[in-house]
Amino acid sequence: MSLLSINGLRVSIGAADILKKVDLTVEPGEVVGLVGESGSGKSMTALSIMRLLPHGARASGSVLFEGKELLAASETEMCRLRGDDIGMVFQEPMTALNPVKTIGEQVAEGVRWHTGAGRSEAEDRARKMLDRVGLPAARFPLSRYPHQLSGGQRQRVVIAIACALKPKLLIADEPTTALDVVLQAQILDLLRELSAENRMGLLLISHDLAVVTEMSTRIAVMHSGEVLETGEPARVLSEQRHPYTRQLALASVYVPEGRRLSSPLEGEVPPEAAEGVASALLSVENLTHDYPGQRASLFSKASSFRALDDVSFNLEAGRSLGLVGRSGCGKSTLARLVLALDTPTSGTIRFMGETVTGRKEAELRPLRRNMQIVFQDPYGSFDPRHRVERLVSEPLALLDPVPSHEKRRELVAEALHQVGMKPDDMRKYPHEFSGGQRQRLSIARAIITRPKLVVADEAVSSLDVSIRAQILDLFADLNRRLGIAYLFITHDLTVARAITDEVLVMHEGRIAEQGPTAAVLDNPQSQAARELVAAAPDLRKAIARRLQ
Amino acid sequence: MTHTATPHGFADFLARAFASRSFVLGLVITAAIALMALVSFFWTPYDVTKLVVQNRMLPPSWVHPLGTDQFGRDVLSMIMVGARNSIAVALVAVGIGMGVGVPLGCLAAARGGWQDEAVMRFNDVVFAFPALLSAIMITAVFGPGAVNAIIAIGIFNIPVFARVARAGALAIWPREFILAARAAGKGKASITIEHILPNIATMLLVQGTIQFALGILAEAGLSYVGLGAQPPMPSWGRMLFDAQTRMMVMPTLAIFPGLAIVITVLGLNLLGDGASDALDPKLAGRR
Amino acid sequence: MTAYLLNRLITGLATLLVASLVVFAVLEVLPGDPARLMLGMNATPDAVEALREQMGLNQPVPLRYLDWIGGMLSLDLGKSYTYSVPVLDLVKERVAVSLPLAVIALVLSVAIAIPVGAFAAQRRGRAGDTLSMGAAQIGVAVPNFWFALILIYIFAVWLRLVPAGGFPGWSAGVWPALKALILPAIALALPQAAILARVTRSSLVEVLGEDFIRTARAKGLPFDRVLWRHALRNALIPVVTIVGLQFSFLLAGTIIIENVFYLPGLGRLIFQAITQRDLIVVESVVMLLVASVIVVNLLVDLSYAVVDPRLRAR
Amino acid sequence: ARTDLVLGMVLEPPHLDPTAGAAAAIREVVYANVFEGLTRIGPSGEVLPALAESWTVSDDGKVYTFKLHSGVKFHDGSDFGADDVKFSLDRARAADSTNAQKGLFEAIDTVEVVDPTTVKVTLKHPQGAFLYNMGWGDAVIVSPKSADTNKEKPIGTGPFKFDSWARGSSIKLAKSDSYWGEPVQLDKAEFRIIPDASAALPALLSGDVQAFPNMPVGDSLPQIQADPRFKVVIGSTEGETILTMNNKKPPFDNLKVRQAISRALDRQAIIDGASTGLGTPIGSHFSPANKDYIDLTGTYPHDIAKAKELLKEAGLENGFKTTLKLPPPTYARDGGQVIASELREIGIDAEIIPLEWADWLKQVFTDKDYDLTIVSHVEPNDIGIYARKDYYFNYDSPAFDKVMRDLDLTTDETKRSELYGEAQKILAQDAPVGFLFELPKIGVWDAKIEGLWENAPIPANDLTKVKWVD
Numbered sequence A: 001m002s003l004l005s006i007n008g009l010r011v012s013i014g015a016a017d018i019l020k021k022v023d024l025t026v027e028p029g030e031v032v033g034l035v036g037e038s039g040s041g042k043s044m045t046a047l048s049i050m051r052l053l054p055h056g057a058r059a060s061g062s063v064l065f066e067g068k069e070l071l072a073a074s075e076t077e078m079c080r081l082r083g084d085d086i087g088m089v090f091q092e093p094m095t096a097l098n099p100v101k102t103i104g105e106q107v108a109e110g111v112r113w114h115t116g117a118g119r120s121e122a123e124d125r126a127r128k129m130l131d132r133v134g135l136p137a138a139r140f141p142l143s144r145y146p147h148q149l150s151g152g153q154r155q156r157v158v159i160a161i162a163c164a165l166k167p168k169l170l171i172a173d174e175p176t177t178a179l180d181v182v183l184q185a186q187i188l189d190l191l192r193e194l195s196a197e198n199r200m201g202l203l204l205i206s207h208d209l210a211v212v213t214e215m216s217t218r219i220a221v222m223h224s225g226e227v228l229e230t231g232e233p234a235r236v237l238s239e240q241r242h243p244y245t246r247q248l249a250l251a252s253v254y255v256p257e258g259r260r261l262s263s264p265l266e267g268e269v270p271p272e273a274a275e276g277v278a279s280a281l282l283s284v285e286n287l288t289h290d291y292p293g294q295r296a297s298l299f300s301k302a303s304s305f306r307a308l309d310d311v312s313f314n315l316e317a318g319r320s321l322g323l324v325g326r327s328g329c330g331k332s333t334l335a336r337l338v339l340a341l342d343t344p345t346s347g348t349i350r351f352m353g354e355t356v357t358g359r360k361e362a363e364l365r366p367l368r369r370n371m372q373i374v375f376q377d378p379y380g381s382f383d384p385r386h387r388v389e390r391l392v393s394e395p396l397a398l399l400d401p402v403p404s405h406e407k408r409r410e411l412v413a414e415a416l417h418q419v420g421m422k423p424d425d426m427r428k429y430p431h432e433f434s435g436g437q438r439q440r441l442s443i444a445r446a447i448i449t450r451p452k453l454v455v456a457d458e459a460v461s462s463l464d465v466s467i468r469a470q471i472l473d474l475f476a477d478l479n480r481r482l483g484i485a486y487l488f489i490t491h492d493l494t495v496a497r498a499i500t501d502e503v504l505v506m507h508e509g510r511i512a513e514q515g516p517t518a519a520v521l522d523n524p525q526s527q528a529a530r531e532l533v534a535a536a537p538d539l540r541k542a543i544a545r546r547l548q
Numbered sequence B: 001m002t003h004t005a006t007p008h009g010f011a012d013f014l015a016r017a018f019a020s021r022s023f024v025l026g027l028v029i030t031a032a033i034a035l036m037a038l039v040s041f042f043w044t045p046y047d048v049t050k051l052v053v054q055n056r057m058l059p060p061s062w063v064h065p066l067g068t069d070q071f072g073r074d075v076l077s078m079i080m081v082g083a084r085n086s087i088a089v090a091l092v093a094v095g096i097g098m099g100v101g102v103p104l105g106c107l108a109a110a111r112g113g114w115q116d117e118a119v120m121r122f123n124d125v126v127f128a129f130p131a132l133l134s135a136i137m138i139t140a141v142f143g144p145g146a147v148n149a150i151i152a153i154g155i156f157n158i159p160v161f162a163r164v165a166r167a168g169a170l171a172i173w174p175r176e177f178i179l180a181a182r183a184a185g186k187g188k189a190s191i192t193i194e195h196i197l198p199n200i201a202t203m204l205l206v207q208g209t210i211q212f213a214l215g216i217l218a219e220a221g222l223s224y225v226g227l228g229a230q231p232p233m234p235s236w237g238r239m240l241f242d243a244q245t246r247m248m249v250m251p252t253l254a255i256f257p258g259l260a261i262v263i264t265v266l267g268l269n270l271l272g273d274g275a276s277d278a279l280d281p282k283l284a285g286r287r
Numbered sequence C: 001m002t003a004y005l006l007n008r009l010i011t012g013l014a015t016l017l018v019a020s021l022v023v024f025a026v027l028e029v030l031p032g033d034p035a036r037l038m039l040g041m042n043a044t045p046d047a048v049e050a051l052r053e054q055m056g057l058n059q060p061v062p063l064r065y066l067d068w069i070g071g072m073l074s075l076d077l078g079k080s081y082t083y084s085v086p087v088l089d090l091v092k093e094r095v096a097v098s099l100p101l102a103v104i105a106l107v108l109s110v111a112i113a114i115p116v117g118a119f120a121a122q123r124r125g126r127a128g129d130t131l132s133m134g135a136a137q138i139g140v141a142v143p144n145f146w147f148a149l150i151l152i153y154i155f156a157v158w159l160r161l162v163p164a165g166g167f168p169g170w171s172a173g174v175w176p177a178l179k180a181l182i183l184p185a186i187a188l189a190l191p192q193a194a195i196l197a198r199v200t201r202s203s204l205v206e207v208l209g210e211d212f213i214r215t216a217r218a219k220g221l222p223f224d225r226v227l228w229r230h231a232l233r234n235a236l237i238p239v240v241t242i243v244g245l246q247f248s249f250l251l252a253g254t255i256i257i258e259n260v261f262y263l264p265g266l267g268r269l270i271f272q273a274i275t276q277r278d279l280i281v282v283e284s285v286v287m288l289l290v291a292s293v294i295v296v297n298l299l300v301d302l303s304y305a306v307v308d309p310r311l312r313a314r
Numbered sequence D: 001a002r003t004d005l006v007l008g009m010v011l012e013p014p015h016l017d018p019t020a021g022a023a024a025a026i027r028e029v030v031y032a033n034v035f036e037g038l039t040r041i042g043p044s045g046e047v048l049p050a051l052a053e054s055w056t057v058s059d060d061g062k063v064y065t066f067k068l069h070s071g072v073k074f075h076d077g078s079d080f081g082a083d084d085v086k087f088s089l090d091r092a093r094a095a096d097s098t099n100a101q102k103g104l105f106e107a108i109d110t111v112e113v114v115d116p117t118t119v120k121v122t123l124k125h126p127q128g129a130f131l132y133n134m135g136w137g138d139a140v141i142v143s144p145k146s147a148d149t150n151k152e153k154p155i156g157t158g159p160f161k162f163d164s165w166a167r168g169s170s171i172k173l174a175k176s177d178s179y180w181g182e183p184v185q186l187d188k189a190e191f192r193i194i195p196d197a198s199a200a201l202p203a204l205l206s207g208d209v210q211a212f213p214n215m216p217v218g219d220s221l222p223q224i225q226a227d228p229r230f231k232v233v234i235g236s237t238e239g240e241t242i243l244t245m246n247n248k249k250p251p252f253d254n255l256k257v258r259q260a261i262s263r264a265l266d267r268q269a270i271i272d273g274a275s276t277g278l279g280t281p282i283g284s285h286f287s288p289a290n291k292d293y294i295d296l297t298g299t300y301p302h303d304i305a306k307a308k309e310l311l312k313e314a315g316l317e318n319g320f321k322t323t324l325k326l327p328p329p330t331y332a333r334d335g336g337q338v339i340a341s342e343l344r345e346i347g348i349d350a351e352i353i354p355l356e357w358a359d360w361l362k363q364v365f366t367d368k369d370y371d372l373t374i375v376s377h378v379e380p381n382d383i384g385i386y387a388r389k390d391y392y393f394n395y396d397s398p399a400f401d402k403v404m405r406d407l408d409l410t411t412d413e414t415k416r417s418e419l420y421g422e423a424q425k426i427l428a429q430d431a432p433v434g435f436l437f438e439l440p441k442i443g444v445w446d447a448k449i450e451g452l453w454e455n456a457p458i459p460a461n462d463l464t465k466v467k468w469v470d
């Protein structure tokens, strides 16, 4: 008898069918990966098992846990199962913990509730469990509050809560998506150990094929509410029996057309780069940036936090420079400084031969038309109140003279065309587009003034793999056709590899390593770079390892 | 900051609002009251400035559907004209609050530093005076009257709107589209006008209906203690004040204006509720 | 935290200072002569002049301001023009009525609002929710003075359970004094409770949608327990904020309610003092009210830290 | 029977010294109860002996010799004697006196102590009303020891002594055991302050308050009258309620305009609207309760057509705009609305401006910056105010002034009656103000209480004869 066996699960909310046909089994001690695009119904499947579906959702079909029908169980019975026999870990470590209760209380609570243990006994077990997930009581006393922990540490607490009673089944819904790669690797290791230790079944939900392939004994591919195929991961992904699986797998390792060979070592140098070798487009020298800290008291001076420390690099016209590093290492700060949206504490930035630092906003205007930005968040980077035409044309105000109304419209149409969208889209509002389309609009806005440099801060991180592939294509294409140079910020090494000529590896505000992309990523020299590369999931390697 | 916290576009907001029961009910009530006030400009069953003392305190009848007051005035006519007064006072007071408070709040959010601090301290000072207290002091200086009631209530509205605008603006400023606008060379003033204001407008509108309802209650309170609209202009609060000594003889004199206040405030609150639900789809889905 | 406190304290004092200037300036331009008022229509001009001199009304304005501020610092608030007793004594007597009234009303409104709000949040979308929030909706719309009149007629006149108004003084015993405060407190509290219940509910509903609620439920805790143990405390911040704001409204409310119940409280004192141009009393009472609002806001800020450990770091 | 009593009153006294403030509320608590004067005014306005058991008047009417009761003590235990009388009268008329009615003592030339129980008062000129004046609350006898502290802790010679005062709430009196005269029946009396008209009725109905000597009862009167638990007494006051016009300010300096206004007034409607139908219409400035009263209400009867004609004669056929400044009492605020509505009928558009007492005293009474106002003149027998120069009426009539001068010099009662009649007629004809009505005094108390005054010849709540009967 399987530990968990889902047959023909259907879930609908109102008129919408969220899950259409989900079949899945998990055996004791087995790690089953559940993959699929955003919105394919992965989380809903997990919540159905927990019977924690949102208000108004109706589930049918069958979910058997150790032979017991969960869909028919009463709320009291479910309460007995949850936390005791089935544990669950959620995606967002930042918000998954109650901010007003100590971590000790939160771990012990489930223990006390299910076992009726006394306070001290429960705390004892909580302490052991926290120790087990790598939060030893000596350094992380039970009286800590969640806000006193980092994201990775919080996720460990969430895992401790879920595993405190040694459940038979652990459901982990994107347990590492919000974490950086190094932390992700640590958490995944932890989960693997815990499952092996107690012969715990683990249902691991992720959109990252590489992660799932590394971790699972079996994977299930989901698409719009259906499980398309299940099987041994390497086989499923290499055979790609289902067209969707194929699409997914290809997109995950996608490298844009024409970039594969574009390493400067082997020919085909972008056109403009060849000419203007003499002067760098962007040059950053000894850049340092401090954020003011909180004042400890009214009279003491505020201590500051150094986010960038003596950073220097050059970027030549038409080239693509990657900036990689762990979360919080200062990547976005650097981007803001380069775009003169913030003033550095010290150091100089030169753009097209002119000093950017220390200039007034008015003096910056001529430079601004030559540097634009594309952000991570395709939703947040557009004012929802304006139409596309107005949004995309916004930087045109930088041109001198400012183009006429008709001219602007023409330029917008052209920019839209360049990113593969229709002129009609001008009259729509941002919310009428999908995430990928919105990212295209964002790029259209960035290129409308024909800039020499585009800074892309995690510009593809929030996109689904298939959409990500298209956007990467677009970037590569624009680089080729318009000669735009990129400062490409990403935490995803696959992306960096796919699109950049050179990379900078940052660590705690400093440049740890710098060089041609392939060279650095294949053969990292610094400790920081080595850690990063080691932790980064890589689908091809994972499959290869599996197939051995 | 969730992306869903601000809906996309006003049309969308309206569509969601009209799906809400409380919004529609509130709208119907509010519209009815507003209509009543409008009609009173052209027509009331009786002239409320003409006192017919012989007809004093008549119970409701066909001739006077809601009876007459101690001066023989028709209560229905007075309630109609009173609506005008309540709405005018509350509306202008909200206008003052918005007109001064929103720019202040936006300035504080845009500039930060000492300007922010100054606005917040100003808020503290105004907030430190309970509204009725400042109303009493203002009317003590300038004499009671609708205009002074408006000023008193309006002043108290300033920090309310300044706070809401500031909080709203502070939430918008770190958004990426603002950074994009700055990268496009936009200054703080034009960002505030082009991006911040449209994004906090609905929020301000919702706060507006809430303050509107509070304003009507405040006006009633002021009139009740004799500091609001002055005779011969009828007002609901005054009618209640006059009625209270006659509660046992003719309770209807107290009941009708009281109900008028309750219904109007209720209508506005329902409207505001429905609107804020529509504003925050996260909440709306959960109701 | 201490730095934060100190900071708040200093800004609070600055606010008070500005408020004192505002109050003094406003009252300075008040028309009407307290001396004439005290002596009435038949008094001769020299009698009035004699009284003005006696009351110190003939001194220059800045001097009077400094006098007043200096006096306040040494707790000497001067003598009431109309009552000719020290203002401090007068205020003390009144505070003994208004403070208990405001506190009882506040406690009452919280005690009603939180359970009702929680009840509604727990049953959101169901009949219990609709009913209790409908009632709250009406409660918010009812002017408290109107409500007070209705209470008087029901409980004092018809049922004769409590006095219709007046205050026997605490010297008459705690129970009679409390009895006199019950109706006014209810009249003040219910509309506030209605507001608070709505805030509690919506805050709770919002918190119930947070991720950590799912975490708690995934532990196997029943929904009720999750609501009370996990959601409520997190929902408390907006509730506490409103409670703080309400204090200001309660103070304002007492001005009217004390009139309806003829309670000798601060609200009525200030009302009466203004009409009688007893400026020195007005000044002191306004400052007292302003100070109490500031103190309450400070307490509210402190209570945030009690509720939410994240704010303790400040 | 019960020996305690709670009386309701609307206004709280600012303090309790009747010799240092005008507020009627002071007298309503302490007059005859705590403080006594040489004479006192009885329930129907008559002069009765009080601390003076008898007196003689010299033939020229200038020397009054008072024989005082002996064995009288102040509440603080000190003895009362002729010295106290001299002290009190001298203090009241001193230059720095803050006595609100200094005019009462203006005729006094000297006060001499003859022996401990005899005082001789010499006047500058004969004064017909001197004994009456000495019965006013402002003329009570105080002890030099407590004169300065009477405001907070009144010490008098009356049958009740001051017990306590919870400001804003109530004033308590207790029976004085050392009273010289006939002992009172009540042990305790409390004056509870109930400023809100709406609170008065519930307080009465709930039994919290057993007597309202002057109740703001409004339209609830029929209901209380129908209730056998209560006795309702509608008495008269000395309050002539008038629509004052600024006699020097155009167009009110024109007799025709004043007559027109007087004819526009429908007194009965005003009484109905402002005083719920209670109150006696008046045609001149004299109390109908006074024996010298003559009914002059027919001088300018209500007649809209005639009023319009008069305005036309005055050259104002299109009417005019003016203001009507109203002090806080109900009679003024409500009466003002009725009057404004009535004036509108003859084309006069009077804008209502409500004022607090302080503003009213400043703008209207002191600065004479007004057109029309409504107020009740509650001082007894105060027709003389029309002879005062620069009084806020701005009225000036040599004929009237002469009558007043004669009156002051006349002691003969019939002669005085005649002069009073003449004065009333002059005023009625001249219409310096619109005479409206005499303010009623609506006393409501428990049916088992006896001895409260029915009328209010002077502001007072004399409790000396009050008792509960079963």
Ligand SMILES: Nc1ncnc2c1ncn2[C@@H]1O[C@H](COP(=O)(O)OP(=O)(O)OP(=O)(O)O)[C@@H](O)[C@H]1O
Pocket: A013, A016, A018, A036, A037, A038, A039, A040, A041, A042, A043, A044, A045, A054, A207
């Ligand atoms: N409360 C809800 N009401 C209505 N539809 C919902 C609700 N929650 C989720 N959905 C819809 O259900 C579908 C499946 O959502 P689900 O959260 O399971 O996706 P997912 O595979 O976990 O995606 P992601 O990778 O983005 O987390 C989506 O189309 C989503 O829009």
Ligand SMILES: Nc1ncnc2c1ncn2[C@@H]1O[C@H](COP(=O)(O)OP(=O)(O)OP(=O)(O)O)[C@@H](O)[C@H]1O
Pocket: A291, A292, A305, A307, A326, A327, A328, A329, A330, A331, A332, A333, A334, A491
């Ligand atoms: N406004 C600020 N005030 C204070 N500290 C800040 C501020 N913004 C960023 N920091 C800190 O500076 C450091 C660098 O931040 P930055 O946003 O540049 O990181 P990042 O490399 O972009 O990280 P991520 O990959 O998570 O986006 C972080 O430790 C962050 O906490």
Ligand SMILES: [Mg+2]
Pocket: A042, A043, A044, A173, A174
């Ligand atoms: Mg999901």
Ligand SMILES: [Mg+2]
Pocket: A331, A332, A333
């Ligand atoms: Mg970043």
